[in-house]
Amino acid sequence: MVSKFKDQVIQYAKDVVAGKVKAGGNVRECKRFLDDLKRDDIELRTRDPDLVIMLIQKLIVHKQGETLEGQPLMNKPLVLQPFQMFIVYNLVGWYWKGSNIRRTNEAFIYIPRKNGKTLFVAGLAFALGILERKSGARIYISAAALKQAMEAFDDILYSVRYYGIDQEEGTVIHDNNMEHSIELNFYDADGRTSGSLRIDAMAANPDAQDSFNCNIAICDEIHAFKKAAQYNRFKEAMKAYTNKLMIGITTAGDNINSFGYQRLQYAEKVLDGIAKDDAFFCFVSHADADDKVNVDFLNPEQHEKANPSYGVTIRPSDMMNDAMQAQNDPQQRKDYISRSLNVYTNAMRAWFDIEEFRASDKKYNWTLEELAKLPIKWYGGADLSRLYDLTAAALFGHYKGVDIIITHAFFPVVMAVRKADEDNIPLFGWADDGWLTMCNTPTVNAADVVEWFKSMRRQGFRIEQIGQDRKFAREFFTLMKSNGFNVVDQPQYSYVKSEGFRYIEKSAKDGNLYYLHSDAYEYCVANVHAIEKTDDLVHFEKIGKTTRIDLFDASVFGCVRYLDNLDRAKAAAQWWG
The missing domain is CATH 3.40.50.300 (P-loop containing nucleotide triphosphate hydrolases)
Incomplete structure (x- = not known):
C-alpha cells in the first residue's frame, strides 16, 4: 500500500x-x-x-x-x-x-x-x-x-x-x-x-x-x-x-x-x-533566546518559530499586536513570552532571573580538583536546619575577577522520600549528582556538615573563615572550633546579609559568577523572593512554603565573610602602606 x-x-x-x-x-x-x-x-x-x-x-x-x-x-x-x-x-x-x-x-x-x-x-x-x-x-x-x-x-x-x-x-x-x-x-x-x-x-x-x-x-x-x-x-x-x-x-x-x-x-x-x-x-x-534569555519578541520570525500553527490557527497580526503591548506594558511581557513564545519564565515573585546565573556559570568550567590547587582564600557559610529540613554549606572564593561558589546540601534520609514527593524537591537527583548527602539520622547531624568542611580542607581548599549564626546551631559552632576552623558568629540581620546578596546579584549580571553548574544551587536561587527596604537594604526569603533557598543563603554567609575580610585587608594595607 x-x-x-x-x-x-x-x-x-x-x-x-x-x-x-x-x-x-x-x-x-x-x-x-x-x-x-x-x-x-x-x-x-x-x-x-x-x-x-x-x-x-x-x-x-x-x-x-x-x-x-x-x-x-x-x-x-x-x-x-x-x-x-x-x-x-x-x-x-x-x-x-x-x-x-x-x-x-x-x-x-x-x-x-x-x-x-x-x-x-x-x-x-x-x-x-x-x-x-x-x-x-x-x-x-x-x-x-x-x-x-x-x-x-x-x-x-x-x-x-x-x-x-x-x-x-x-x-x-x-x-x-x-x-x-x-x-x-x-x-x-x-x-x-x-x-x-x-x-x-x-x-x-x-x-x-x-x-x-x-x-x-x-x-x-x-x-x-x-x-x-x-x-x-x-x-x-x-x-x-x-x-x-x-x-x-x-x-x-x-x-x-x-x-x-x-x-x-x-x-x-x-x-x-x-x-x-x-x-x-x-x-x-519555542522562540530563540540568547544566553541571558533575552527574546526578540517583536520579531515576526520568532513568532513563527515558536508557533507551528502560525498562519493557520495563529493570526500573525494578533501576535504582533500582543508583542507591542508587551513592549509598552512590562507587566504583560512575562505572560506573552511564556504563553505565546513558549519560553519558560521564573515565578513572578522571584527576585533573580535564573538565566542570568546560568549564562554566567556556563562561561567557566573548573573542576573541584582544579579549584583546590588554585591560590584562593576560601570563606565559608552554613545554614543549618533546626530539625529535619534542608541544611546547606558553602564556600566562596575569588580568582582573577571570577567569584566562585561551591555548595553542598544535607537531608535526613528518613524524611527524604516524603519531602521530595510533598514539596517536589529533586533530593535524590541531587544526591546522585553529588550535590547532597543523605544523613543516616532522623535529623540533620551537625557532624556531617563539619565533615564536609574537613573533606574540602583535606582536598586542598584553604578555608580562611566561616560565618554562622551561633544561636541556631551551637553544636556545629563548637565542633567547627574544635576541628581548627575559624568560625565567626554572624547574625542573620538584613543589614549584614544585604551586602552579600547584592554582591552575588551583581556578579551574576556581570557574568563573573561560577557555581560549578550545580542544579541544587540554581533551584535555591530561583526560589528567592526579596523586598527592598530603605538605603538599598534587602530582606530575602523563599517564595513559597514548600520551596527552599538554603544553599543560596549559605553562599551569602560565605560572601559576607569574603567582603568583610577584603575590607580588613584594604584597611591594613592603607595603614601599613
Missing part, C-alpha cells in the same frame, strides 16, 4: 532543517528523524500512522472556531497540519526492525497556546484507541484540573455524536458528575467481540490512581502538575503492555521548579544528544 502521508512528513522535516519552515527547538527533532531513516536497526512503517491520520481527519470535527478569514469552523473536519502528521509518524511509525515492537513509548510535546493542541489531543486519543482496539485499548486523558481534561474529552464526545457513533451497538457513554467515559466495542461477522476501546477523562490525582491499567495515557498541561507522581502513576499503569504510549503535552509556565520544566530540560538533553533515549520522542517549539 502506497503511503498517503509519508512524503509530506519527510518533506516537512527537510524544510525545517533547511530553514524553509521556521522552527525553533524542532530543528533538532527533524534532523534526528532524517538521521534515523538511515539506521538499520529501526524502520519507518506507514500503515499505522496513515491509519491514525485518516481516522483523525474523518472522525473529528470542530465544535467551534473560525478560520483566519473569518469562516465558521463548526462541524468542519479537522485537517492535520504537516507538523501534526510528523508527530503521529514519530509516535506510531517507528518499529524495531524485524519485530512488532514500536520504538516510541513516551513523548513530550511542547507547543504554545492556541496552536490547535486540544483538538489534536482529542483526535489522537480517539484514533489511537481504534488502532489498538484488538488489545482492548484503555486511554486516559488527564490534566491537573478535570476541567482541562474535559476540553479534549468534550471534543471527542461532540464528534462521536455528530457522526452518530453514539447510536451504534456497543457504544456506551457516561458523562456525569461521577464519570466521564466513552466505550466502543467492535464485533466480527459472528457477533463476537473483536476489539474495544475506552476513553476516560480525569484529573491527575496520584492518590486515587494506583490500581489503574491502560496502554495509552495523555497528560495535558503538565506545567501545572504539582508533583511527578501525577504523571508517573499513568506511566506505571501501562507496564503490562509492550506497545504502550505515554504522552505529556504542555506549554511553558512561570515556575522552573515544576515537574513540567524538568521534563522540558530532559527533552532538551535528548535533543542535544546529551542523554540517549531512543524510546522518547520530543517535539519542542
Whole structure:
C-alpha cells in the first residue's frame, strides 16, 4: 500500500532543517528523524500512522472556531497540519526492525497556546484507541484540573455524536458528575467481540490512581502538575503492555521548579544528544533566546518559530499586536513570552532571573580538583536546619575577577522520600549528582556538615573563615572550633546579609559568577523572593512554603565573610602602606 502521508512528513522535516519552515527547538527533532531513516536497526512503517491520520481527519470535527478569514469552523473536519502528521509518524511509525515492537513509548510535546493542541489531543486519543482496539485499548486523558481534561474529552464526545457513533451497538457513554467515559466495542461477522476501546477523562490525582491499567495515557498541561507522581502513576499503569504510549503535552509556565520544566530540560538533553533515549520522542517549539534569555519578541520570525500553527490557527497580526503591548506594558511581557513564545519564565515573585546565573556559570568550567590547587582564600557559610529540613554549606572564593561558589546540601534520609514527593524537591537527583548527602539520622547531624568542611580542607581548599549564626546551631559552632576552623558568629540581620546578596546579584549580571553548574544551587536561587527596604537594604526569603533557598543563603554567609575580610585587608594595607 502506497503511503498517503509519508512524503509530506519527510518533506516537512527537510524544510525545517533547511530553514524553509521556521522552527525553533524542532530543528533538532527533524534532523534526528532524517538521521534515523538511515539506521538499520529501526524502520519507518506507514500503515499505522496513515491509519491514525485518516481516522483523525474523518472522525473529528470542530465544535467551534473560525478560520483566519473569518469562516465558521463548526462541524468542519479537522485537517492535520504537516507538523501534526510528523508527530503521529514519530509516535506510531517507528518499529524495531524485524519485530512488532514500536520504538516510541513516551513523548513530550511542547507547543504554545492556541496552536490547535486540544483538538489534536482529542483526535489522537480517539484514533489511537481504534488502532489498538484488538488489545482492548484503555486511554486516559488527564490534566491537573478535570476541567482541562474535559476540553479534549468534550471534543471527542461532540464528534462521536455528530457522526452518530453514539447510536451504534456497543457504544456506551457516561458523562456525569461521577464519570466521564466513552466505550466502543467492535464485533466480527459472528457477533463476537473483536476489539474495544475506552476513553476516560480525569484529573491527575496520584492518590486515587494506583490500581489503574491502560496502554495509552495523555497528560495535558503538565506545567501545572504539582508533583511527578501525577504523571508517573499513568506511566506505571501501562507496564503490562509492550506497545504502550505515554504522552505529556504542555506549554511553558512561570515556575522552573515544576515537574513540567524538568521534563522540558530532559527533552532538551535528548535533543542535544546529551542523554540517549531512543524510546522518547520530543517535539519542542519555542522562540530563540540568547544566553541571558533575552527574546526578540517583536520579531515576526520568532513568532513563527515558536508557533507551528502560525498562519493557520495563529493570526500573525494578533501576535504582533500582543508583542507591542508587551513592549509598552512590562507587566504583560512575562505572560506573552511564556504563553505565546513558549519560553519558560521564573515565578513572578522571584527576585533573580535564573538565566542570568546560568549564562554566567556556563562561561567557566573548573573542576573541584582544579579549584583546590588554585591560590584562593576560601570563606565559608552554613545554614543549618533546626530539625529535619534542608541544611546547606558553602564556600566562596575569588580568582582573577571570577567569584566562585561551591555548595553542598544535607537531608535526613528518613524524611527524604516524603519531602521530595510533598514539596517536589529533586533530593535524590541531587544526591546522585553529588550535590547532597543523605544523613543516616532522623535529623540533620551537625557532624556531617563539619565533615564536609574537613573533606574540602583535606582536598586542598584553604578555608580562611566561616560565618554562622551561633544561636541556631551551637553544636556545629563548637565542633567547627574544635576541628581548627575559624568560625565567626554572624547574625542573620538584613543589614549584614544585604551586602552579600547584592554582591552575588551583581556578579551574576556581570557574568563573573561560577557555581560549578550545580542544579541544587540554581533551584535555591530561583526560589528567592526579596523586598527592598530603605538605603538599598534587602530582606530575602523563599517564595513559597514548600520551596527552599538554603544553599543560596549559605553562599551569602560565605560572601559576607569574603567582603568583610577584603575590607580588613584594604584597611591594613592603607595603614601599613
